[in-house]
Amino acid sequence: MKIVRPALRALFWGRRRLMVWALAVLFGSLGYWQETRWREQQSFAGLPAMTDWKDWRQWHRVLRNPGFMVGYSDIRGLPLWAIYQLTPVSDNHSGIGARPSRFASDWRALVPVTHEAYSHSGYDRGHMAPNYAIASLYGREAQVSTFTMTNIAPQKPDLNRQWWQRLEEVAIDRLAPMQGELWVITGPIFDDQPQRLPIQHQCDLNVMVEHFTLHRMGECLGSGWRVEIPDAFFKIFLVPGRGPGLEGMKALAFIVPQDVNGQAPLARYHVSIDDIEARVGLDFFPELPPDMARTLEASDSLEGWHPEQWSQIKGRFSR
Numbered sequence: 001m002k003i004v005r006p007a008l009r010a011l012f013w014g015r016r017r018l019m020v021w022a023l024a025v026l027f028g029s030l031g032y033w034q035e036t037r038w039r040e041q042q043s044f045a046g047l048p049a050m051t052d053w054k055d056w057r058q059w060h061r062v063l064r065n066p067g068f069m070v071g072y073s074d075i076r077g078l079p080l081w082a083i084y085q086l087t088p089v090s091d092n093h094s095g096i097g098a099r100p101s102r103f104a105s106d107w108r109a110l111v112p113v114t115h116e117a118y119s120h121s122g123y124d125r126g127h128m129a130p131n132y133a134i135a136s137l138y139g140r141e142a143q144v145s146t147f148t149m150t151n152i153a154p155q156k157p158d159l160n161r162q163w164w165q166r167l168e169e170v171a172i173d174r175l176a177p178m179q180g181e182l183w184v185i186t187g188p189i190f191d192d193q194p195q196r197l198p199i200q201h202q203c204d205l206n207v208m209v210e211h212f213t214l215h216r217m218g219e220c221l222g223s224g225w226r227v228e229i230p231d232a233f234f235k236i237f238l239v240p241g242r243g244p245g246l247e248g249m250k251a252l253a254f255i256v257p258q259d260v261n262g263q264a265p266l267a268r269y270h271v272s273i274d275d276i277e278a279r280v281g282l283d284f285f286p287e288l289p290p291d292m293a294r295t296l297e298a299s300d301s302l303e304g305w306h307p308e309q310w311s312q313i314k315g316r317f318s319r
Helices: 004-041 131-138 140-145 157-179 205-209 214-223 273-280 290-298
Strands: 060-063 066-073 078-086 123-126 152-155 183-190 232-239 250-257
Touching: 066 250, 078 131, 078 152, 078 157, 123 157, 131 140, 131 157, 152 157, 157 183, 157 232, 157 250, 183 273, 232 273, 250 273, 250 290
Parallel strands: none
Antiparallel strands: 060 066, 066 078, 078 183, 123 152, 183 232, 232 250
8 A cells, every 4th residue: 555655646646747738738839829829910931031040140039019020130139020011091090099109119039129229329210110101000008119229220310311211101091092902021231240339338337236127127238238330221022913923923022321411312212122132141932933023023123103103202201
């Protein structure tokens, strides 16, 4: 009897551990399946994929937000891409609220970049997923999400407040109504030796140790995190097409340098998707059939986009 009881106890606990592991695997699989479904709903033809897994500069993690997703680089301290869908908006912009007074750190980042990391740097906190369009289509919660630092990259003022703002305005007010539906992918482009934002202040280690909390440590590191400065930015608009053959699919792509004249014609900077892929090390729309992808991504045609209607448009912040 003394031998049987320990054996029964061991068997009981062994089965219990097995059940716990089985439940963990089950719920983990369900969570992965659900996350995959959500990502499919917030993207078209797959998320941007790295072309060379050995290039650590392109490593990133997918962060899903209401209305948009980003591929965030903890190494560079900013998103390498953002993806969202645009459709024509109604005249009722009930989802748009006041801009938050500050940009929020994102707890999902390994070292959360803070609002102060950009202060006095000469660079604006540039949205990748845009405030106005996301708020108009997806509501207040989505709008607030665009003000997290994982959606932000350094942009010079003339770019951010004029040229980039003009393109964002054209996208939601002109291109979406013109085309009916657009998928947008946007992000930074770096040269071989990018500069970083200057450190705003040194952490006082004595204070941090004496009053240590994970939040305080994150704020200390994040405010001094040296975010890399892009050389240029890209934006891709894709009309997805209809039917099994995706008839009518077409794309419009841009590369714009940091030092752009804010009132320069938008169409001056249109390129092909291939041009962008060659500079960023990413494969866009990787689930498209290869022949279709080659044709789509090689084209830099403006046919069907009517640039004469929007290329010279003035922005709301134009001087």
